[in-house]
Amino acid sequence: MPSKLLVATGNEGKLREFKKVLCGVADVVAPHELSLPPKEVKEGTSYAENALAKARAYRDQFDGLICGEDSGLEVDALDTRPGPLSARYGGEKTSYPEKCRMLLKELKDVPLYERTSRFRATIALIDGDEVKTFEGVLEGWIGFEPRGTEGFGYDPIFIPKGFSQTNAELGLVIKNRISHRAKAIGKLAEYLKSR
Numbered sequence: 370m371p372s373k374l375l376v377a378t379g380n381e382g383k384l385r386e387f388k389k390v391l392c393g394v395a396d397v398v399a400p401h402e403l404s405l406p407p408k409e410v411k412e413g414t415s416y417a418e419n420a421l422a423k424a425r426a427y428r429d430q431f432d433g434l435i436c437g438e439d440s441g442l443e444v445d446a447l448d449t450r451p452g453p454l455s456a457r458y459g460g461e462k463t464s465y466p467e468k469c470r471m472l473l474k475e476l477k478d479v480p481l482y483e484r485t486s487r488f489r490a491t492i493a494l495i496d497g498d499e500v501k502t503f504e505g506v507l508e509g510w511i512g513f514e515p516r517g518t519e520g521f522g523y524d525p526i527f528i529p530k531g532f533s534q535t536n537a538e539l540g541l542v543i544k545n546r547i548s549h550r551a552k553a554i555g556k557l558a559e560y561l562k563s564r
């Protein structure tokens with residue numbers, strides 16, 4: 370029987386990805402599904418640090434496997450900003466459509482070949498006394514305008530390597546197969562199968 374895995378997120382898009390990739394491998398639950406209140410976590414400067422802080426926030430309320438995830442968009446022309454601060458880029462209350470507009474404005478004079486970027490995701494898993502981390506990266510570049518309605522976050526402006534459409538145009542089936550998060554969750558799945 371699959372182990373129960375608490376994924377420390379309130380983000381429905383991320384939760385769907387975890388449930389899809391780990392289907393049959395782990396019984397994925399979110400804090401709100403267990404009536405656990407959301408936790409405010411003071412985030413640091415690295416994805417691994419943030420992911421572990423999210424997982425540790427539930428350690429005293431859940432006896433079992435717990436994981437946290439942190440991800441961000443790294444834009445080479447902006448010295449890899451916004452990076453681990455992607456969710457707070459422009460302020461925590463700023464909507465993602467506005468964040469995308471702000472990012473495009475920062476890049477307005479940057480030609481396509483200099484708009485290289487990547488999505489990076491890190492998962493931290495607490496397994497008893499052990500902590501394991503898993504990383505996934507999706508290379509690509511930033512387009513010139515938002516396109517597409519599927520996906521979330523920076524998906525409408527990110528064009529993955531090997532495609533001409535943005536993540537938000539590709540559709541969830543393709544996006545979930547190639548995404549940085551799917552790659553990291555895939556590594557987590559392999560670990561869970563082998564334990």
